[in-house]
Amino acid sequence: xxxxxxxxxxxxxxxxxxxxxxxxxxxxxxxxxxxxxxxxxxxxxxxxxxxxxxxxxxxxxxxxxxxxx
Amino acid sequence: xxxxxxxxxxxxxxxxxxxxxxxxxxxxxxxxxxxxxxxxxxxxxxxxxxxxxxxxxxxxxxxxxxxxxxxxxxxxxxxxxxxxxxxxxxxxxxxxxxxxxxxxxxxxxxxxxxxxxxxxxxxxxxxxxxxxxxxxxxxxxxxxxxxxxxxxxxxxxxxxxxxxxxxxxxxxxxxxxxxxxxxxxxxxxxxxxxxxxxxxxxxxxxxxxxxxxxxxxxxxxxxxxxxxxxxxxxxxxxxxxxxxxxxxxxxxxxxxxxxxxxxxxxxxxxxxxx
Numbered sequence: 001x002x003x004x005x006x007x008x009x010x011x012x013x014x015x016x017x018x019x020x021x022x023x024x025x026x027x028x029x030x031x032x033x034x035x036x037x038x039x040x041x042x043x044x045x046x047x048x049x050x051x052x053x054x055x056x057x058x059x060x061x062x063x064x065x066x067x068x069x
Numbered sequence: 070x071x072x073x074x075x076x077x078x079x080x081x082x083x084x085x086x087x088x089x090x091x092x093x094x095x096x097x098x099x100x101x102x103x104x105x106x107x108x109x110x111x112x113x114x115x116x117x118x119x120x121x122x123x124x125x126x127x128x129x130x131x132x133x134x135x136x137x138x139x140x141x142x143x144x145x146x147x148x149x150x151x152x153x154x155x156x157x158x159x160x161x162x163x164x165x166x167x168x169x170x171x172x173x174x175x176x177x178x179x180x181x182x183x184x185x186x187x188x189x190x191x192x193x194x195x196x197x198x199x200x201x202x203x204x205x206x207x208x209x210x211x212x213x214x215x216x217x218x219x220x221x222x223x224x225x226x227x228x229x230x231x232x233x234x235x236x237x238x239x240x241x242x243x244x245x246x247x248x249x250x251x252x253x254x255x256x257x258x259x260x261x262x263x264x265x266x267x268x269x270x271x272x273x274x275x276x277x278x279x280x281x282x283x284x285x286x287x288x289x290x291x292x293x294x295x296x297x298x299x300x301x302x303x304x305x306x307x308x309x310x311x312x313x314x315x316x317x318x319x320x321x322x323x324x325x326x327x328x329x330x331x332x333x334x335x336x337x338x339x340x341x342x343x
Contacts, residue, residue, distance in 0.1 A: 029286075044288040052278075053303075056149055064319070
Protein backbone atom coordinates (compact mmCIF):
# COMPACT_ATOMS: atom_id res chain seq x y z
CA UNK A 1 0.00 0.00 0.00
CA UNK A 2 2.84 2.35 0.90
CA UNK A 3 4.52 1.67 -2.45
CA UNK A 4 1.31 2.44 -4.36
CA UNK A 5 0.90 5.68 -2.39
CA UNK A 6 4.52 6.66 -3.11
CA UNK A 7 4.09 6.03 -6.85
CA UNK A 8 0.78 7.94 -6.83
CA UNK A 9 2.38 10.90 -5.05
CA UNK A 10 5.37 10.82 -7.41
CA UNK A 11 3.37 10.81 -10.62
CA UNK A 12 0.32 12.87 -9.79
CA UNK A 13 -0.53 13.33 -6.10
CA UNK A 14 -3.88 14.88 -7.01
CA UNK A 15 -7.08 12.85 -7.16
CA UNK A 16 -8.99 15.44 -9.24
CA UNK A 17 -6.34 15.45 -11.98
CA UNK A 18 -6.14 11.65 -11.92
CA UNK A 19 -9.92 11.20 -12.24
CA UNK A 20 -10.18 13.94 -14.89
CA UNK A 21 -7.50 12.46 -17.12
CA UNK A 22 -8.74 8.88 -16.56
CA UNK A 23 -12.27 9.93 -17.63
CA UNK A 24 -10.89 11.75 -20.69
CA UNK A 25 -8.86 8.69 -21.73
CA UNK A 26 -11.96 6.53 -21.21
CA UNK A 27 -14.04 8.82 -23.45
CA UNK A 28 -11.29 8.73 -26.12
CA UNK A 29 -11.13 4.92 -25.90
CA UNK A 30 -14.93 4.73 -26.36
CA UNK A 31 -14.90 7.13 -29.31
CA UNK A 32 -12.17 5.10 -30.99
CA UNK A 33 -13.51 1.61 -30.26
CA UNK A 34 -17.31 1.82 -30.34
CA UNK A 35 -18.65 1.71 -33.89
CA UNK A 36 -21.63 3.97 -33.18
CA UNK A 37 -19.28 6.71 -31.98
CA UNK A 38 -17.13 6.45 -35.11
CA UNK A 39 -18.23 9.84 -36.54
CA UNK A 40 -16.75 11.51 -33.42
CA UNK A 41 -13.24 10.18 -34.10
CA UNK A 42 -12.26 13.40 -35.83
CA UNK A 43 -12.97 15.22 -32.57
CA UNK A 44 -10.51 13.19 -30.46
CA UNK A 45 -8.01 16.08 -30.31
CA UNK A 46 -10.46 18.78 -29.21
CA UNK A 47 -12.09 16.36 -26.72
CA UNK A 48 -8.67 15.68 -25.19
CA UNK A 49 -7.80 19.40 -24.93
CA UNK A 50 -11.16 20.14 -23.27
CA UNK A 51 -10.67 17.23 -20.86
CA UNK A 52 -7.20 18.46 -19.87
CA UNK A 53 -8.39 22.03 -19.34
CA UNK A 54 -11.46 20.87 -17.38
CA UNK A 55 -9.22 18.78 -15.09
CA UNK A 56 -6.95 21.78 -14.48
CA UNK A 57 -9.85 24.12 -13.75
CA UNK A 58 -11.47 21.54 -11.43
CA UNK A 59 -8.34 20.94 -9.34
CA UNK A 60 -7.56 24.66 -9.07
CA UNK A 61 -11.18 25.43 -8.09
CA UNK A 62 -10.96 22.83 -5.35
CA UNK A 63 -7.80 24.49 -4.03
CA UNK A 64 -9.20 28.02 -4.30
CA UNK A 65 -12.48 27.28 -2.56
CA UNK A 66 -11.17 24.77 -0.03
CA UNK A 67 -12.46 25.58 3.50
CA UNK A 68 -8.92 24.97 4.83
CA UNK A 69 -7.57 27.94 2.89
CA UNK B 70 20.21 15.38 -32.06
CA UNK B 71 16.53 16.18 -31.34
CA UNK B 72 16.67 19.75 -30.07
CA UNK B 73 13.08 20.07 -28.82
CA UNK B 74 13.52 16.97 -26.69
CA UNK B 75 16.95 18.08 -25.42
CA UNK B 76 15.67 21.58 -24.55
CA UNK B 77 12.61 20.30 -22.69
CA UNK B 78 14.76 17.83 -20.74
CA UNK B 79 17.28 20.62 -20.01
CA UNK B 80 14.69 22.94 -18.43
CA UNK B 81 12.96 20.19 -16.46
CA UNK B 82 16.27 18.83 -15.19
CA UNK B 83 17.64 22.27 -14.26
CA UNK B 84 14.80 22.80 -11.77
CA UNK B 85 15.30 19.41 -10.15
CA UNK B 86 19.10 19.74 -10.04
CA UNK B 87 18.82 23.14 -8.31
CA UNK B 88 16.70 21.50 -5.59
CA UNK B 89 19.10 18.56 -5.23
CA UNK B 90 22.12 20.86 -5.24
CA UNK B 91 20.78 22.72 -2.18
CA UNK B 92 20.83 19.55 -0.07
CA UNK B 93 24.24 18.43 -1.39
CA UNK B 94 25.59 21.89 -0.54
CA UNK B 95 24.22 21.70 3.02
CA UNK B 96 25.76 18.26 3.53
CA UNK B 97 29.07 19.49 2.06
CA UNK B 98 29.21 22.56 4.26
CA UNK B 99 27.81 21.00 7.45
CA UNK B 100 29.04 17.37 7.37
CA UNK B 101 31.85 17.19 4.80
CA UNK B 102 32.32 17.41 1.04
CA UNK B 103 33.59 13.85 0.69
CA UNK B 104 30.32 12.29 1.92
CA UNK B 105 28.22 14.83 0.02
CA UNK B 106 29.92 14.25 -3.34
CA UNK B 107 30.08 10.47 -2.93
CA UNK B 108 26.34 10.40 -2.18
CA UNK B 109 25.58 12.59 -5.21
CA UNK B 110 27.78 10.50 -7.52
CA UNK B 111 26.24 7.21 -6.30
CA UNK B 112 22.75 8.61 -6.95
CA UNK B 113 23.77 9.83 -10.43
CA UNK B 114 25.10 6.33 -11.23
CA UNK B 115 21.83 4.73 -10.03
CA UNK B 116 19.84 7.11 -12.24
CA UNK B 117 22.04 6.48 -15.29
CA UNK B 118 21.54 2.73 -14.80
CA UNK B 119 17.78 3.24 -14.54
CA UNK B 120 17.59 5.30 -17.76
CA UNK B 121 19.83 2.86 -19.64
CA UNK B 122 17.96 -0.31 -18.63
CA UNK B 123 14.38 1.00 -18.59
CA UNK B 124 14.89 3.16 -21.68
CA UNK B 125 16.38 0.29 -23.69
CA UNK B 126 13.66 -2.14 -22.57
CA UNK B 127 10.91 0.30 -23.61
CA UNK B 128 12.54 0.99 -26.97
CA UNK B 129 12.91 -2.72 -27.80
CA UNK B 130 9.75 -4.31 -26.46
CA UNK B 131 6.82 -1.88 -26.48
CA UNK B 132 4.96 -0.89 -29.70
CA UNK B 133 4.99 2.86 -30.42
CA UNK B 134 1.19 3.39 -30.28
CA UNK B 135 0.88 1.71 -26.88
CA UNK B 136 3.91 3.63 -25.66
CA UNK B 137 2.47 6.96 -26.82
CA UNK B 138 -0.88 6.30 -25.14
CA UNK B 139 0.68 5.28 -21.81
CA UNK B 140 3.44 7.87 -21.84
CA UNK B 141 1.09 10.61 -23.08
CA UNK B 142 -1.19 9.88 -20.11
CA UNK B 143 1.73 9.87 -17.65
CA UNK B 144 3.13 13.11 -19.10
CA UNK B 145 -0.29 14.75 -18.78
CA UNK B 146 -0.57 13.69 -15.13
CA UNK B 147 2.97 14.86 -14.43
CA UNK B 148 2.65 18.08 -16.44
CA UNK B 149 -0.68 19.08 -14.89
CA UNK B 150 0.80 18.58 -11.41
CA UNK B 151 3.69 20.96 -12.20
CA UNK B 152 1.39 23.44 -13.95
CA UNK B 153 -1.13 23.43 -11.11
CA UNK B 154 1.58 24.12 -8.51
CA UNK B 155 3.17 26.87 -10.62
CA UNK B 156 -0.23 28.55 -11.21
CA UNK B 157 -1.03 28.37 -7.49
CA UNK B 158 2.34 29.96 -6.66
CA UNK B 159 1.80 32.78 -9.17
CA UNK B 160 -1.70 33.38 -7.78
CA UNK B 161 -0.39 33.50 -4.21
CA UNK B 162 -2.23 30.36 -3.07
CA UNK B 163 1.03 28.54 -2.36
CA UNK B 164 4.39 29.73 -1.06
CA UNK B 165 7.17 30.16 -3.63
CA UNK B 166 9.84 27.46 -3.20
CA UNK B 167 12.67 29.12 -1.29
CA UNK B 168 16.06 27.41 -1.65
CA UNK B 169 17.60 29.68 1.01
CA UNK B 170 14.94 28.58 3.53
CA UNK B 171 15.42 24.89 2.62
CA UNK B 172 19.18 25.36 3.05
CA UNK B 173 18.87 26.99 6.49
CA UNK B 174 16.29 24.46 7.68
CA UNK B 175 18.37 21.42 6.65
CA UNK B 176 21.51 22.97 8.07
CA UNK B 177 19.80 23.56 11.43
CA UNK B 178 18.58 19.95 11.44
CA UNK B 179 22.09 18.63 10.76
CA UNK B 180 23.57 20.85 13.45
CA UNK B 181 20.93 19.73 15.95
CA UNK B 182 21.97 16.16 15.15
CA UNK B 183 25.45 17.09 16.31
CA UNK B 184 27.38 15.98 13.24
CA UNK B 185 28.65 19.39 12.23
CA UNK B 186 32.35 18.80 11.82
CA UNK B 187 32.87 19.97 8.26
CA UNK B 188 36.65 19.99 8.62
CA UNK B 189 36.80 16.22 9.17
CA UNK B 190 37.58 14.27 5.96
CA UNK B 191 36.05 11.09 7.47
CA UNK B 192 33.28 9.38 5.54
CA UNK B 193 29.94 10.09 7.23
CA UNK B 194 27.20 7.58 6.44
CA UNK B 195 24.37 9.92 7.39
CA UNK B 196 25.72 12.70 5.16
CA UNK B 197 26.24 10.22 2.31
CA UNK B 198 22.69 8.87 2.60
CA UNK B 199 21.13 12.33 2.85
CA UNK B 200 22.99 13.46 -0.26
CA UNK B 201 22.18 10.19 -2.10
CA UNK B 202 18.50 10.32 -1.19
CA UNK B 203 17.99 13.94 -2.24
CA UNK B 204 19.77 13.55 -5.60
CA UNK B 205 17.99 10.24 -6.27
CA UNK B 206 14.52 11.58 -5.44
CA UNK B 207 14.91 14.78 -7.46
CA UNK B 208 16.71 12.86 -10.20
CA UNK B 209 13.92 10.29 -10.54
CA UNK B 210 11.71 12.99 -12.01
CA UNK B 211 14.54 13.85 -14.40
CA UNK B 212 14.96 10.18 -15.36
CA UNK B 213 11.21 9.91 -15.92
CA UNK B 214 11.22 12.95 -18.21
CA UNK B 215 14.33 11.78 -20.10
CA UNK B 216 12.81 8.35 -20.78
CA UNK B 217 9.32 9.56 -21.69
CA UNK B 218 10.46 12.44 -23.88
CA UNK B 219 13.19 10.41 -25.53
CA UNK B 220 10.99 7.44 -26.32
CA UNK B 221 7.86 9.29 -27.44
CA UNK B 222 9.41 11.93 -29.68
CA UNK B 223 10.34 9.40 -32.30
CA UNK B 224 8.77 7.33 -35.00
CA UNK B 225 11.16 4.36 -35.19
CA UNK B 226 13.21 2.25 -32.78
CA UNK B 227 16.43 3.87 -34.05
CA UNK B 228 15.18 7.41 -33.58
CA UNK B 229 13.78 6.42 -30.18
CA UNK B 230 17.31 5.53 -29.03
CA UNK B 231 18.53 8.85 -30.40
CA UNK B 232 15.61 10.57 -28.60
CA UNK B 233 16.70 9.11 -25.25
CA UNK B 234 20.29 10.17 -25.98
CA UNK B 235 19.13 13.73 -26.82
CA UNK B 236 17.03 13.95 -23.66
CA UNK B 237 19.90 12.53 -21.57
CA UNK B 238 22.30 15.09 -23.07
CA UNK B 239 19.86 17.91 -22.22
CA UNK B 240 19.63 16.64 -18.63
CA UNK B 241 23.41 16.22 -18.41
CA UNK B 242 23.98 19.78 -19.65
CA UNK B 243 21.57 21.09 -17.00
CA UNK B 244 23.31 19.06 -14.29
CA UNK B 245 26.75 20.29 -15.30
CA UNK B 246 25.55 23.90 -15.46
CA UNK B 247 24.03 23.71 -11.97
CA UNK B 248 27.18 22.06 -10.55
CA UNK B 249 29.43 24.64 -12.25
CA UNK B 250 27.42 27.64 -11.06
CA UNK B 251 27.05 26.06 -7.61
CA UNK B 252 30.79 25.39 -7.31
CA UNK B 253 31.53 29.00 -8.26
CA UNK B 254 29.06 30.72 -5.92
CA UNK B 255 28.95 28.12 -3.07
CA UNK B 256 25.53 29.38 -1.90
CA UNK B 257 22.01 28.05 -2.51
CA UNK B 258 20.89 28.97 -6.02
CA UNK B 259 17.95 31.02 -4.78
CA UNK B 260 18.09 33.47 -7.70
CA UNK B 261 17.10 30.78 -10.22
CA UNK B 262 13.48 31.55 -11.24
CA UNK B 263 12.29 28.09 -10.18
CA UNK B 264 8.59 28.80 -10.46
CA UNK B 265 8.95 30.22 -13.97
CA UNK B 266 10.93 27.15 -15.03
CA UNK B 267 8.34 24.85 -13.46
CA UNK B 268 5.58 26.77 -15.23
CA UNK B 269 7.36 26.45 -18.61
CA UNK B 270 8.06 22.76 -18.05
CA UNK B 271 4.45 22.17 -16.91
CA UNK B 272 3.22 23.75 -20.16
CA UNK B 273 5.68 21.66 -22.23
CA UNK B 274 4.83 18.36 -20.52
CA UNK B 275 1.10 19.02 -20.85
CA UNK B 276 1.51 19.98 -24.52
CA UNK B 277 3.57 16.90 -25.45
CA UNK B 278 1.34 14.66 -23.31
CA UNK B 279 -1.76 15.89 -25.16
CA UNK B 280 -0.09 15.54 -28.56
CA UNK B 281 1.22 12.00 -28.00
CA UNK B 282 -1.86 10.70 -26.21
CA UNK B 283 -4.07 11.72 -29.15
CA UNK B 284 -1.56 10.20 -31.60
CA UNK B 285 -1.72 7.00 -29.55
CA UNK B 286 -5.41 6.89 -30.53
CA UNK B 287 -4.36 7.35 -34.20
CA UNK B 288 -5.60 10.94 -34.27
CA UNK B 289 -3.87 13.11 -36.88
CA UNK B 290 -3.36 16.66 -35.69
CA UNK B 291 -4.01 19.40 -38.26
CA UNK B 292 -0.70 20.95 -39.44
CA UNK B 293 1.10 17.86 -38.06
CA UNK B 294 3.96 18.72 -35.62
CA UNK B 295 3.33 22.46 -36.03
CA UNK B 296 0.15 21.99 -33.96
CA UNK B 297 2.45 21.68 -30.92
CA UNK B 298 2.85 25.48 -31.06
CA UNK B 299 -0.92 25.95 -31.10
CA UNK B 300 -1.23 23.62 -28.10
CA UNK B 301 1.41 25.67 -26.26
CA UNK B 302 -0.55 28.84 -27.04
CA UNK B 303 -3.84 27.30 -25.84
CA UNK B 304 -2.37 26.10 -22.54
CA UNK B 305 -0.47 29.37 -21.97
CA UNK B 306 -3.63 31.42 -22.53
CA UNK B 307 -5.62 29.13 -20.23
CA UNK B 308 -2.91 29.31 -17.54
CA UNK B 309 -2.78 33.12 -17.60
CA UNK B 310 -6.59 33.33 -17.42
CA UNK B 311 -6.59 30.92 -14.48
CA UNK B 312 -3.89 32.91 -12.65
CA UNK B 313 -5.91 36.13 -13.09
CA UNK B 314 -9.10 34.40 -11.94
CA UNK B 315 -7.43 32.88 -8.86
CA UNK B 316 -5.86 36.21 -7.91
CA UNK B 317 -9.26 37.91 -8.11
CA UNK B 318 -10.90 35.11 -6.12
CA UNK B 319 -8.25 35.35 -3.43
CA UNK B 320 -8.70 39.12 -3.20
CA UNK B 321 -12.47 38.75 -2.87
CA UNK B 322 -12.07 36.10 -0.18
CA UNK B 323 -9.72 38.38 1.75
CA UNK B 324 -12.14 41.32 1.50
CA UNK B 325 -15.02 39.15 2.63
CA UNK B 326 -13.00 37.84 5.57
CA UNK B 327 -12.12 41.42 6.57
CA UNK B 328 -15.80 42.41 6.34
CA UNK B 329 -16.84 39.43 8.46
CA UNK B 330 -14.26 40.36 11.08
CA UNK B 331 -15.37 43.98 11.27
CA UNK B 332 -19.12 43.17 11.32
CA UNK B 333 -19.25 41.54 14.83
CA UNK B 334 -17.18 44.40 16.22
CA UNK B 335 -19.79 46.93 14.98
CA UNK B 336 -22.64 44.88 16.46
CA UNK B 337 -20.81 44.68 19.79
CA UNK B 338 -20.30 48.45 19.80
CA UNK B 339 -24.00 49.00 19.16
CA UNK B 340 -24.91 46.69 22.05
CA UNK B 341 -22.66 48.63 24.45
CA UNK B 342 -23.99 52.04 23.27
CA UNK B 343 -27.67 51.51 22.36
